[in-house]
Amino acid sequence: MDYGTFINSEKALLISPAGYGKTYTLSRCLQYAEGKSLVLTHTHAGVASIKQKLKDVGILSSKYSVETITSFAQKYVDSFYIGDEKPQQEDTTNYYPFIIREATSILSNSTIRRVLRSSYSGMFVDEYQDCSREQHLMLREMMKCFPTRILGDPLQGIFDFNGELVDFDDDLSDFKVFPPLDVPHRWNQVGANDLGEALARIRLKLEKDEHINLSDFTDSIDVVVAKEQDLYDFRSEYFRTLNAVRREESLLVIHPDSMNKAPRINFSKRFKDIRSIESIDDRDFYSLAKSIDLLDRNKLVLEIRDLAYKLFSKKGLNDWFNDNGFKNKKDKDSKERVLAVLDLIDGCNSVNSVGEILGEIEKLPNVNCPRKELFKSLLKAIEISSLNGISVLEGMREQRNNIRRAGRKVEGRHIGTTLLTKGLEFDVVVILDAHKFNSPKHLYVALTRCRKKLVVITKCSELKPYE
Numbered sequence: 001m002d003y004g005t006f007i008n009s010e011k012a013l014l015i016s017p018a019g020y021g022k023t024y025t026l027s028r029c030l031q032y033a034e035g036k037s038l039v040l041t042h043t044h045a046g047v048a049s050i051k052q053k054l055k056d057v058g059i060l061s062s063k064y065s066v067e068t069i070t071s072f073a074q075k076y077v078d079s080f081y082i083g084d085e086k087p088q089q090e091d092t093t094n095y096y097p098f099i100i101r102e103a104t105s106i107l108s109n110s111t112i113r114r115v116l117r118s119s120y121s122g123m124f125v126d127e128y129q130d131c132s133r134e135q136h137l138m139l140r141e142m143m144k145c146f147p148t149r150i151l152g153d154p155l156q157g158i159f160d161f162n163g164e165l166v167d168f169d170d171d172l173s174d175f176k177v178f179p180p181l182d183v184p185h186r187w188n189q190v191g192a193n194d195l196g197e198a199l200a201r202i203r204l205k206l207e208k209d210e211h212i213n214l215s216d217f218t219d220s221i222d223v224v225v226a227k228e229q230d231l232y233d234f235r236s237e238y239f240r241t242l243n244a245v246r247r248e249e250s251l252l253v254i255h256p257d258s259m260n261k262a263p264r265i266n267f268s269k270r271f272k273d274i275r276s277i278e279s280i281d282d283r284d285f286y287s288l289a290k291s292i293d294l295l296d297r298n299k300l301v302l303e304i305r306d307l308a309y310k311l312f313s314k315k316g317l318n319d320w321f322n323d324n325g326f327k328n329k330k331d332k333d334s335k336e337r338v339l340a341v342l343d344l345i346d347g348c349n350s351v352n353s354v355g356e357i358l359g360e361i362e363k364l365p366n367v368n369c370p371r372k373e374l375f376k377s378l379l380k381a382i383e384i385s386s387l388n389g390i391s392v393l394e395g396m397r398e399q400r401n402n403i404r405r406a407g408r409k410v411e412g413r414h415i416g417t418t419l420l421t422k423g424l425e426f427d428v429v430v431i432l433d434a435h436k437f438n439s440p441k442h443l444y445v446a447l448t449r450c451r452k453k454l455v456v457i458t459k460c461s462e463l464k465p466y467e
Helices: 003-008 022-032 044-056 069-080 092-106 110-119 133-143 193-207 237-245 262-270 283-293 297-311 332-346 351-362 372-388 392-406 440-447
Strands: 011-015 037-041 064-068 122-125 148-152 176-178 222-225 251-254 413-416 426-431 450-458
Touching: 003 011, 003 022, 022 044, 022 148, 037 044, 037 069, 044 064, 044 392, 064 069, 064 392, 069 092, 069 133, 069 392, 092 133, 122 133, 133 148, 193 440, 193 450, 222 237, 237 426, 237 450, 262 413, 283 297, 283 372, 283 392, 297 332, 297 351, 297 372, 332 351, 351 372, 372 392, 426 440, 440 450
Parallel strands: 011 148, 011 176, 037 064, 037 122, 122 148, 222 450, 251 413, 251 426, 426 450
Antiparallel strands: none
């Protein structure tokens, strides 16, 4: 890769497979670039990943600013939009299209363009295949301000729920196309060369719409043929496979259903050490915050109980609560625990007190929180609300925006989907019910999240992700 030529091109495009070093290429280009570069991507997890990789190779933070496309647009709309038609942030269906549309208009202003030119010497856009046409139009306005380098891979374009995706041939025809990267660094660096080669062969089949016979890849991929209904049967091969990897320090379990969070929450309830990754703007963040703002002080025990059932495991809470509030516990230790929570409720005089009460409920024996990120965000929103004298709902909006701009590290053991883990990598990846993927792009993204080990669980060894 000729980094100097790439960085000196007014419009440069690099298309390469997952794991072949696009982020490394970005870091090398930043070494050549003069001034400060703007780096845009699509997810807050991606922001954190890029920042960490740039830090790891010693790129000074003064050389770049990394944001999501939407957070960058949001920043300019919040600063320069004049009007009263902006939807509420929790109305995601209307809010984000509005933000992108208004940002496109704002960024076409000559004064704003001068601000951009004085702030950045150039722009990189990662994962460009996930840009909607509306986002592409916004970025086109920005391209008028400085040189632009695009990195992407059409086989990973999975964000089409935001509208029609950009077409590289039609929409980027004026870009200089550089030769694709051809070394699977992600796997070679950890000695998993065979795994990298297997994924390259699978990629070729996906590009040709060919069926994937996993039996051809068992030398490098762990393939487990099992029935879907055996997932929670502790005697099954399905369950034993998951149990064998659940202590891995870097583990990602990928569920094929990106639209329904319930299966992932249920999974975290069963496998308590594997946490569910939350969508940045899941409506539960805002609805829970709003429910605290609307707490009825005259029925606080019942209101707190209802709130707890939205956060913690029902099975554990049933040991402590009934329809009337707390159960009348017999043993001394349980009585003292209940009295401690009731004392906090009796003395509840602020939203901070609500956070303390929920914290005590979480500590009760057998009570588990399968959605730790949701709970942590709620406590942070309560803190912001108390400090700034605003509602918890407003505090939650601020908290989610802070995450959006700063990025969010996702490490440890998690269950997620392709949409939630795009751009991330884990040592061990387990794909559940791989036969249910009906998109070659989603399947490819799922397969390539691994570094050292890939486990594919499916009801049949031949995958046909084209239906």
